[in-house]
Amino acid sequence: MAGIAAGGELLLGHGSGTPPSAPEAVGVTCVGDQGLAAWVAPQFSCHAVRVRLDRETGVVRVLEVSAAHDSGTIINPIGATGQVQGGVLMGIGQALTEGTRYRDDARQQNAGLLEYKLQTAADAPQIQIEFVEVPTANAGPSGAKGIAEAPNVATPAAIANALAKLIGRPVRQLPMTAERVWETAIGADEGGVQ
Amino acid sequence: MQFSIATTLDEALDALATGACPIAGGTDLVVAARHGKAPLPDSVVAIDRLSELQTISSTADATIIGAGVTHARLMTNDAVTGALAGLADASALVGSPATRNLGTLGGNVMNASPAMDTGAPLVVLNASVTLRSTRGERSLPVAELWVGPGQTATRPDELCTVIVIPTPRVRSGSAYVRLEYRRAMEIAVVGAAAAITLGDDGSIEALAVALTAVGPTILSVELAELVGHPMTPETLERVATLASTQSTPISDGRASDRYRRHAVGIMAKRR
Amino acid sequence: MTSDQQAITLSVNGVTYPVTISPARNLLSVIRSEIGLTGTKEGCDDCECGACMVLLDGQPVNSCSFLAAQAEGRSVTTIEGLVQGEQLHPMQRNILDEGGVQCGFCTPGMIMSTCALLERCPRPTDDEIQIGLSGNLCRCTGYATIIAAVRRTAEELAP
Numbered sequence: 001m002a003g004i005a006a007g008g009e010l011l012l013g014h015g016s017g018t019p020p021s022a023p024e025a026v027g028v029t030c031v032g033d034q035g036l037a038a039w040v041a042p043q044f045s046c047h048a049v050r051v052r053l054d055r056e057t058g059v060v061r062v063l064e065v066s067a068a069h070d071s072g073t074i075i076n077p078i079g080a081t082g083q084v085q086g087g088v089l090m091g092i093g094q095a096l097t098e099g100t101r102y103r104d105d106a107r108q109q110n111a112g113l114l115e116y117k118l119q120t121a122a123d124a125p126q127i128q129i130e131f132v133e134v135p136t137a138n139a140g141p142s143g144a145k146g147i148a149e150a151p152n153v154a155t156p157a158a159i160a161n162a163l164a165k166l167i168g169r170p171v172r173q174l175p176m177t178a179e180r181v182w183e184t185a186i187g188a189d190e191g192g193v194q
Numbered sequence: 195m196q197f198s199i200a201t202t203l204d205e206a207l208d209a210l211a212t213g214a215c216p217i218a219g220g221t222d223l224v225v226a227a228r229h230g231k232a233p234l235p236d237s238v239v240a241i242d243r244l245s246e247l248q249t250i251s252s253t254a255d256a257t258i259i260g261a262g263v264t265h266a267r268l269m270t271n272d273a274v275t276g277a278l279a280g281l282a283d284a285s286a287l288v289g290s291p292a293t294r295n296l297g298t299l300g301g302n303v304m305n306a307s308p309a310m311d312t313g314a315p316l317v318v319l320n321a322s323v324t325l326r327s328t329r330g331e332r333s334l335p336v337a338e339l340w341v342g343p344g345q346t347a348t349r350p351d352e353l354c355t356v357i358v359i360p361t362p363r364v365r366s367g368s369a370y371v372r373l374e375y376r377r378a379m380e381i382a383v384v385g386a387a388a389a390i391t392l393g394d395d396g397s398i399e400a401l402a403v404a405l406t407a408v409g410p411t412i413l414s415v416e417l418a419e420l421v422g423h424p425m426t427p428e429t430l431e432r433v434a435t436l437a438s439t440q441s442t443p444i445s446d447g448r449a450s451d452r453y454r455r456h457a458v459g460i461m462a463k464r465r
Numbered sequence: 466m467t468s469d470q471q472a473i474t475l476s477v478n479g480v481t482y483p484v485t486i487s488p489a490r491n492l493l494s495v496i497r498s499e500i501g502l503t504g505t506k507e508g509c510d511d512c513e514c515g516a517c518m519v520l521l522d523g524q525p526v527n528s529c530s531f532l533a534a535q536a537e538g539r540s541v542t543t544i545e546g547l548v549q550g551e552q553l554h555p556m557q558r559n560i561l562d563e564g565g566v567q568c569g570f571c572t573p574g575m576i577m578s579t580c581a582l583l584e585r586c587p588r589p590t591d592d593e594i595q596i597g598l599s600g601n602l603c604r605c606t607g608y609a610t611i612i613a614a615v616r617r618t619a620e621e622l623a624p
Contacts, residue, residue, distance in 0.1 A: 056460045057373055057457050057460055059373070059374075059375065061377075078564035079564065081564065081610075082564045082567055082605070082606055082607075082610060084607075085606060085607030085608075085609045085610065086567065086603075086604070086605045086606050086607040087607070088607055089606075089607035089608065090604070090607075096375070097375050097376055101447055109447050110447055112229075112509065112511055112513065113379075113509050113511065113513035113514050113602060114379070114381060114511070114513050115447055115448070117375055117376055117379075118602050118604065119376060120376055120377060120378045120379055120598075120599045120600075120602065121378075121594075121595045121596075121597075121598035121599050121601065121603070121608040121611070121612065122376070122377035122378040122595045122596050122598075122599040123376050123377050123378075124595060124607060124608040124609065124612070127607065127609055177375070178373075178375055178383075178453075179449055179450060179453040182453065182456070183453075195469055195487065195488050195489040196469070196488070197471065197488030197489075197532070197534045197535075199534075199535070199537065199538075217532070217535065219531075220530060220531055220532060220535065221512065221530065224491065224512075224530045224531065224532060225511070225512045225530045227489075228491075228510055228511055228512070228529065228530055229511060234489050238488070238532075240532075240534075240535050242535070266524075289600070290515065290599055290600025290601075291525055291578065291581065291582070291596070291597060291599070291600050292515070292518060292525040292526055292527050292578075292600045293512070293527075293600070295524045295525055295526065295581075296524075296526060296531070377595075377596075377599065378596065378599030378600065379513065379599060379600060379602075
């Protein structure tokens with residue numbers, strides 16, 4: 001497969017299988033055995049987004065996010081929902097506007113909240129959340145699994161795919177700032193038209 | 195630091211004559227000090243309680259806006275949202291609700307940031323400022339007021355008291371459009387204001403476009419060639435091209451000069 | 466006491482506090498350190514995050530970037546001023562019930578911005594709520610639960 005990919009051919013694939021069982025987690029951590037088990041149990045998630053692209057400037061707004069998560073048994077629905085909502089917003093920031101920049105002397109160029117841009121309440125999209133509670137052997141208490149970081153991972157990927165579909169090629173670097181999206185759209189990143 | 199709260203305009207002017215720096219909402223002065231950009235001045239006089247600076251009045255010839263009028267009032271004032279829509283647009287985009295509640299038009303104008311949102315609309319609306327000191331009063335068009343980033347053609351003892359905007363002619367309109375990476379708490383990456391007056395036949399009688407954050411001060415675009423033309427998509431494209439080519443942006447953490455040059459043209463033609 | 470100290474009185478939550486401070490001090494530090502009300506938070510100290518939001522004559526102000534001396538003769542309201550005896554303000558109750566508090570650092574500022582919003586706009590649309598809270602950054606919640614709490618509070622309080 002690596003050989004085919006190296007030849008420049010597009011590799012696409014899909015499939016599904018049985019989720020692996022969680023490994024035996026023994027060992028005392030600061031949160032005890034049970035916490036460790038919840039941590040190492042495999043989580044699954046799937047996000048879909050609807051975005052609006054300003055083609056002339058590359059500015060992207062995320063309008064709607066759907067997030068499905070298998071985090072095992074949901075013990076505290078309010079807390080779990082809040083983790084996904086927060087993770088989605090953080091993921092949007094990661095995808096579009098948040099990124100540390102460093103000067104040559106290794107000091108951060110944007111060490112302030114005006115230049116390191118978190119998403120604001122005015123940017124918050126509609127978020128629909130579905131918990132898919134799949135019983136997992138060796139998971140945490142009552143079959144619970146971790147949740148906090150997962151929504152952070154799928155959101156930028158979903159936004160990147162939506163943008164790739166809109167502009168015909170992927171933006172190769174996070175955050176996908178307006179300027180990077182515009183550069184990609186006009187082909188400048190591949191030596192295209194200026 | 196010396197600090198006093200002026201209760202009359204004369205008190206404020208006296209304080210300025212002895213070297214005090216005026217403070218209204220403090221959204222530039224105090225924030226700059228907290229950023230470590232510039233320490234607080236040795237002497238400060240608060241001018242936020244001077245009723246003379248708080249009024250918006252209209253005559254047949256002009257709208258006269260007190261320097262102490264906040265962005266929150268500008269964006270909802272009927273005289274401003276009606277005939278001076280570009281200024282209302284810009285005021286509504288400034289910072290956050292708290293910034294708009296404290297920040298004033300006079301403060302914005304005298305801070306002279308090339309990224310200020312109200313600057314471009316004031317230029318295209320031909321605004322001028324009235325400057326008062328214990329020595330007297332004079333008027334200065336905003337385009338002559340700003341001489342560089344953070345620099346004005348004023349003397350330290352002069353206080354901006356009002357901003358005067360001539361009443362636009364019939365068949366006139368104005369707007370301000372800003373490029374922003376998020377919907378609030380933004381500083382203009384680039385922005386553009388336009389004011390247009392159409393003739394009886396629908397052709398362009400007067401057109402002014404000014405640009406935000408693409409030069410050391412708010413930049414006026416030379417558009418004389420378009421007067422007399424009909425406003426067609428081709429005319430708009432020409433506006434975009436002229437705005438882009440006449441802009442002199444820099445590259446910084448917010449955007450490259452190349453992107454700014456492109457985007458300011460888009461802002462200039464955008465409805 | 467250095468020469469630039471000034472004796473002023475501040476009205477915070479209806480109580481008059483005499484304080485002697487340097488006029489260069491910001492309102493936030495005086496409220497927290499001199500007056501001892503620590504509900505108002507210092508976030509960025511840069512006018513960017515809204516954690517320090519208080520009301521000045523009912524209007525929202527980032528207290529980190531406002532001179533304390535300039536608040537003399539005006540009425541300051543902090544998060545502590547919203548509780549009626551043991552009774553939480555409806556927005557305090559609703560933000561808890563909706564799950565709008567995670568780490569809690571933005572919460573007092575969010576509540577103060579909500580009070581200012583509902584004062585000028587008692588029946589806000591969702592967009593008006595989002596713009597009304599746009600000066601308050603939250604890293605944890607994704608804003609959805611906070612927006613829901615504002616919606617509920619507006620319904621309860623609307624005339």
